[in-house]
Amino acid sequence: xxxxRCSKEENFKEGRxxxxxxxxxxxxxxxxxxxxxxxxxxxxxxxxxxRILLFRPEQNATxxxxxxxxxxxxxxxxxxxVDAVKEIVFANKRWIPPPGKGSLYVRPLLLGSGPILGxxxxxxxxxxxxxxPVHNYFKEGTAPLNLYIDENFVRASPGGAGGxxxxxxxxxxxxxxxxxxxRGFSDVLYLDALHRKYLKEVSSCNxxxxxxxxxxTPAANGTILEGVTRKSIIExxxxxxxxVEERPILVDELVDTDEVFxxxxxxxxxxxxxxxHQNRRIEFKSEGRLVSQExxxxxxxxQTGRIEDTKGWTVEVH
Numbered sequence: 001x002x003x004x005r006c007s008k009e010e011n012f013k014e015g016r017x018x019x020x021x022x023x024x025x026x027x028x029x030x031x032x033x034x035x036x037x038x039x040x041x042x043x044x045x046x047x048x049x050x051r052i053l054l055f056r057p058e059q060n061a062t063x064x065x066x067x068x069x070x071x072x073x074x075x076x077x078x079x080x081x082v083d084a085v086k087e088i089v090f091a092n093k094r095w096i097p098p099p100g101k102g103s104l105y106v107r108p109l110l111l112g113s114g115p116i117l118g119x120x121x122x123x124x125x126x127x128x129x130x131x132x133p134v135h136n137y138f139k140e141g142t143a144p145l146n147l148y149i150d151e152n153f154v155r156a157s158p159g160g161a162g163g164x165x166x167x168x169x170x171x172x173x174x175x176x177x178x179x180x181x182x183r184g185f186s187d188v189l190y191l192d193a194l195h196r197k198y199l200k201e202v203s204s205c206n207x208x209x210x211x212x213x214x215x216x217t218p219a220a221n222g223t224i225l226e227g228v229t230r231k232s233i234i235e236x237x238x239x240x241x242x243x244v245e246e247r248p249i250l251v252d253e254l255v256d257t258d259e260v261f262x263x264x265x266x267x268x269x270x271x272x273x274x275x276x277h278q279n280r281r282i283e284f285k286s287e288g289r290l291v292s293q294e295x296x297x298x299x300x301x302x303q304t305g306r307i308e309d310t311k312g313w314t315v316e317v318h
Contacts, residue, residue, distance in 0.1 A: 001130040002084045004076060005113070008123050012076045015084055017091055020130055030112025030122030035168040038067045038110040041265045042228070043103040043134075044089040044317065046096045047305030052089060052317040054106075055303045057082045059228045064110060067164035072121040073110060081108065082315070084129055089317045092131045099304060102135040105266070134266075144273035144286035145262065147202065148185040149251065150176050151278075155200060155223075157193035162223040169225075173203045189275060191251060192223070199249045205264030206230040207272075209249060209257045210291045219246040229263040229299070232313070236298050242291070251277060260284045261292035269296035 004015035030036040040060040045053050061081035068075035085106055096104040107130055114124030153176040156162020176188045192198040199218050201207055206227045208217045215237050220226045237244050260272035273286040301307030
């Protein structure tokens with residue numbers, strides 16, 4: 001793993017590689033007491049010819065900088081972030097699965113590691129990256145998902161931190177996920193906090209709906225995390241001739257929707273078979289020729305080197 005440290009008023013210096021292991025941290029660290037922390041997620045893939053490719057890591061670096069500003073933290077520069085990710089991938093390259101068998105998931109963390117008893121920004125910060133080989137995120141594998149709308153929980157509210165990848169956004173959804181899974185669902189689809197009638201996102205991924213040639217996804221207005229996969233799918237869909245809108249989507253629109261899919265670094269592009277809301281199960285097309293499969297094929301083709309990258313989205317590690 002890679003570790004960099006800096007104080008509140010400084011910039012991050014060059015990091016050091018060390019064997020994966022536990023870290024020592026003060027009990028009064030800002031991240032432990034007040035949740036002052038961010039994380040990112042990206043993947044490295046092995047191509048059929050043996051090359052190792054990252055996918056748009058500078059987008060993760062930019063998102064971390066944005067999140068760090070919101071959480072009153074210094075952050076590594078985009079160049080430092082990308083270089084550290086490349087270094088970690090190269091150091092762990094033997095753990096990258098063969099083509100089609102999975103990816104190396106890379107997890108950058110930015111932590112308020114310095115001791116602080118009062119509610120204030122930590123005096124010291126740690127940037128850490130580790131990695132792990134992974135396969136499918138959901139136990140369903142590549143099978144379509146069945147989502148549940150639980151109106152008892154919201155993921156984010158206006159003015160909060162839902163638009164940044166702070167660690168504090170994730171533990172609060174665990175109870176909602178557990179309730180959904182106990183009822184046989186894959187995950188939870190959250191509605192907006194104010195009206196409880198607009199789609200927002202799933203616990204760990206963004207959502208898209210398809211009606212004819214129109215693809216819609218909830219607008220990112222500070223309560224939705226702007227996923228790198230989300231951004232890439234929007235651009236790819238437009239390249240494929242689809243009309244794409246980022247807008248408020250009423251839950252009532254699901255009844256007239258042809259297809260639904262989720263996007264995220266961990267989940268990739270996952271079709272949704274059904275969404276259950278207020279004891280009503282709404283089913284969507286999840287077999288045959290799917291828009292999600294078409295877009296997923298292009299995205300995975302770029303990520304694995306099967307399709308020529310004309311956009312400069314991939315970064316080779318060597």
